[in-house]
Amino acid sequence: MSRTICILDYGMGNLQSVANAVARLGYEPLVTFRQADIENAPALIVPGVGAIGEAMKRLKNLRLVDLLNERVMKRGIPVFGICLGLQMFAESSNEGGDHECLGWIKGKVERIPEAPGVRIPHVGWNDLDRRAGAFLFRNIDADATFYFDHSYALTCEDSIVTATATYGHPIIAAVHQGNVVATQFHPEKSQNNGLRILRNFLNFAAGKA
Amino acid sequence: MLRTRLIACIVVKDGLAVQSIGFERFLPIGSPAILAENLNRWGVDEILLQDISKPRAGESPSITLIRRVAAQCFVPLTAAGGVREVADVRDVVFSGADKVAINTAALDDPALITEAAERFGSQCIVASIDAKPDGRGGYEVFSHAGTRPTGKSPGETARLMERHGAGEILINAIHRDGSKEGYDLNLIRQVTEAVTVPVIACGGVGHPKHFIEGAGVPGVMAVAAANFFAFTEHSVLTAKGYLAQQGVGLRHDTYADYRNHKFDEAGRVAKPSESDLAKLVFRHYPEEVI
Numbered sequence: 290m291s292r293t294i295c296i297l298d299y300g301m302g303n304l305q306s307v308a309n310a311v312a313r314l315g316y317e318p319l320v321t322f323r324q325a326d327i328e329n330a331p332a333l334i335v336p337g338v339g340a341i342g343e344a345m346k347r348l349k350n351l352r353l354v355d356l357l358n359e360r361v362m363k364r365g366i367p368v369f370g371i372c373l374g375l376q377m378f379a380e381s382s383n384e385g386g387d388h389e390c391l392g393w394i395k396g397k398v399e400r401i402p403e404a405p406g407v408r409i410p411h412v413g414w415n416d417l418d419r420r421a422g423a424f425l426f427r428n429i430d431a432d433a434t435f436y437f438d439h440s441y442a443l444t445c446e447d448s449i450v451t452a453t454a455t456y457g458h459p460i461i462a463a464v465h466q467g468n469v470v471a472t473q474f475h476p477e478k479s480q481n482n483g484l485r486i487l488r489n490f491l492n493f494a495a496g497k498a
Numbered sequence: 499m500l501r502t503r504l505i506a507c508i509v510v511k512d513g514l515a516v517q518s519i520g521f522e523r524f525l526p527i528g529s530p531a532i533l534a535e536n537l538n539r540w541g542v543d544e545i546l547l548q549d550i551s552k553p554r555a556g557e558s559p560s561i562t563l564i565r566r567v568a569a570q571c572f573v574p575l576t577a578a579g580g581v582r583e584v585a586d587v588r589d590v591v592f593s594g595a596d597k598v599a600i601n602t603a604a605l606d607d608p609a610l611i612t613e614a615a616e617r618f619g620s621q622c623i624v625a626s627i628d629a630k631p632d633g634r635g636g637y638e639v640f641s642h643a644g645t646r647p648t649g650k651s652p653g654e655t656a657r658l659m660e661r662h663g664a665g666e667i668l669i670n671a672i673h674r675d676g677s678k679e680g681y682d683l684n685l686i687r688q689v690t691e692a693v694t695v696p697v698i699a700c701g702g703v704g705h706p707k708h709f710i711e712g713a714g715v716p717g718v719m720a721v722a723a724a725n726f727f728a729f730t731e732h733s734v735l736t737a738k739g740y741l742a743q744q745g746v747g748l749r750h751d752t753y754a755d756y757r758n759h760k761f762d763e764a765g766r767v768a769k770p771s772e773s774d775l776a777k778l779v780f781r782h783y784p785e786e787v788i
């Protein structure tokens with residue numbers, strides 16, 4: 290497999306951090322919004338920092354929605370969504386109004402529920418309650434912590450959840466459905482354990498997982 | 499469980515990392531990128547890169563500086579200094595920063611916080627507030643890297659910033675900067691009580707016990723220090739080891755671990771016994787390949 294990894298640039302995210310992490314793992318990051326690049330991409334990372342309405346609008350303006358649907362849902366290329374990326378994979382989000390999202394996974398994104406002593410956004414290092422057998426967490430200690438920074442979170446069917454975090458309530462931290470993998474936390478900012486997550490995805494994308 | 503974050507500030511003046519004392523006197527430390535590399539290796543939970551020359555000169559953030567530091571930083575990076583408009587926020591985020599702290603420009607026009615949060619989300623926008631005692635028993639907020647009085651209190655300023663969409667509030671005590679006296683807990687409490695978003699405490703740490711005091715204020719989700727981390731080897735790890743022994747559990751994801759070491763009164767790692775040192779001779783730590 291090619292060592293090039295496509296990182297989707299829709300004008301929003303902390304793309305440089307993801308590119309730095311991918312480069313650290315020996316791959317060549319290609320930060321791109323060009324149709325031709327995405328058509329040829331063997332695997333794709335969808336990072337994200339930002340508001341979902343703005344993100345979906347940009348994706349539409351770049352005329353990428355149909356192409357992404359074709360590549361991910363029909364061709365089944367491995368795709369990894371990070372934070373806002375994960376949220377964009379859901380069917381809808383109510384962040385700043387109702388927004389239709391990509392709908393690759395059944396579920397919706399809503400504001401983190403209020404709870405006593407819980408300050409929103411959920412920002413910082415949290416540990417995970419992991420489901421057995423998830424390839425994303427291979428070679429990672431059970432008590433490892435990951436960096437979260439979000440005010441909205443996914444609700445979806447339990448069968449695709451691979452990890453949750455607790456912040457007042459359980460928060461879905463990672464999902465896996467076929468070729469679609471996503472985390473609410475930022476592996477590119479979770480130091481060595483985060484690099485291990487990205488390594489596990491890159492191995493999965495290369496057919497080694 | 500969400501861990502309290504230990505944040506290291508890299509204060510930059512004219513391209514050089516400096517030790518800042520009272521926002522007035524500055525001693526050179528060295529390259530910001532090398533400091534970031536060390537802090538990252540020592541398992542810091544977040545890095546706050548504060549360029550103090552920019553707001554004073556009214557200049558835009560230094561993209562080169564942020565890029566260099568971001569390349570060394572696999573933990574969250576918050577950049578501060580010189581952000582005046584949404585275009586600056588975009589430039590800073592695109593250079594590799596995960597969050598942007600805004601101070602002077604948000605005091606001039608809080609709508610900037612709203613605009614930036616609508617585009618990048620509240621979780622990306624930190625409102626940074628510098629304050630010192632007003633001489634009448636309260637506190638006053640200063641802009642332009644602590645050089646201009648605003649006549650506003652930290653509590654009302656924090657509330658204003660939260661209402662406009664700030665995802666976190668960073669409160670820095672100017673009078674404690676470089677003092678090693680510990681956080682101004684009253685000042686911090688005024689801010690945590692005024693808002694419901696997470697608060698970052700900063701200013702005055704000279705002993706690891708000060709982190710415990712800061713983290714003990716309800717609503718403080720992160721404790722920050724600058725000088726404290728810059729002058730000793732493994733500073734982050736030793737501080738975390740000390741805190742763990744005092745019952746404050748932080749993130750420990752690195753090989754080196756001081757949780758079982760002895761500390762002296764200054765909070766420094768005490769010399770191990772000769773018998774412990776002798777055991778180390780046969781210990782081999784291979785470099786990990788991820």
